[in-house]
Amino acid sequence: MESVQILSYLQDLSLLSDETLDETKKLTEEFPWFQTGWMLYLKNLKNINSPEYAAVLKKAAVVVPERKNLFKFLNSELPKRQLSIGKLEAVSSLYQLGGAVAGQEGDSLVDRFLNSDSGLIRKNKEPFGNAGSIENKEFLNKSVAENDELITETLAAIYFQQKNYEKAQQAYQKLSLKYPEKSVYFAARIKEIEVLKNNN
Numbered sequence: 730m731e732s733v734q735i736l737s738y739l740q741d742l743s744l745l746s747d748e749t750l751d752e753t754k755k756l757t758e759e760f761p762w763f764q765t766g767w768m769l770y771l772k773n774l775k776n777i778n779s780p781e782y783a784a785v786l787k788k789a790a791v792v793v794p795e796r797k798n799l800f801k802f803l804n805s806e807l808p809k810r811q812l813s814i815g816k817l818e819a820v821s822s823l824y825q826l827g828g829a830v831a832g833q834e835g836d837s838l839v840d841r842f843l844n845s846d847s848g849l850i851r852k853n854k855e856p857f858g859n860a861g862s863i864e865n866k867e868f869l870n871k872s873v874a875e876n877d878e879l880i881t882e883t884l885a886a887i888y889f890q891q892k893n894y895e896k897a898q899q900a901y902q903k904l905s906l907k908y909p910e911k912s913v914y915f916a917a918r919i920k921e922i923e924v925l926k927n928n929n
Contacts, residue, residue, distance in 0.1 A: 738769055745773040764793045768802055775803055877903055889922065898922045 734752070738744050745753070753773045756766040767789040774782040793799045880900050888897035898919055905915035 735765065735769070739765070742772055742776070745769065745776045747777055749773055750777065750779075762792070767792050768799060771799075772803055877907075880904060880907075885918070889918075894922050894926050898926075 735756075738749070738753075750773050753766065753770040756763065757770045760766055771782070771785055771789050774785055790796060790799065880903050882904060885897050885900035885904060888894075888900055901915045901918045901922070905912040905919075908915075
């Protein structure tokens with residue numbers, strides 16, 4: 730089926746009859762993802778009062794995402810328009826966005842934001858308000874403080890690989906208290922760190 734035929738069917742839905750049924754069915758078989766093809770096939774089945782209409786409607790309802798538009802398309806005639814070949818005005822008229830129409834101002838949140846004269850978004854120079862306040866200093870100190878529950882062998886090994894021997898030694902000491910069954914292993918690691926610290 731040519732695009733000219735599809736546009737002519739969309740322009741005048743009364744052209745869909747017994748003679749066009751094979752064409753519209755073939756369109757859905759060749760292009761099962763083509764929503765307009767399914768809509769035309771359904772309208773064609775409805776125009777000729779086909780018993781297959783109910784079964785095909787169930788299949789097409791899955792393919793066509795906007796069921797309200799499908800319902801409107803199947804149950805009312807589209808107004809006739811002057812279409813130029815190559816333009817898909819008829820197809821785009823089937824799918825209109827709710828709310829504001831293109832070119833008109835609406836009351837949606839996006840429209841109000843775009844129309845507002847809010848100026849540029851400014852960066853706050855002091856990210857935590859007054860950085861010198863006692864509350865902010867406490868907050869900053871808590872954020873960098875280590876929690877004993879989060880210390881693992883992996884973290885201790887990372888400190889060791891980074892040559893941060895002081896933190897690695899503290900981590901192994903905390904781990905030996907946390908896991909007494911492995912305290913011999915952790916004590917050996919602590920001695921190894923002490924030897925490395927003394928050699929440096």
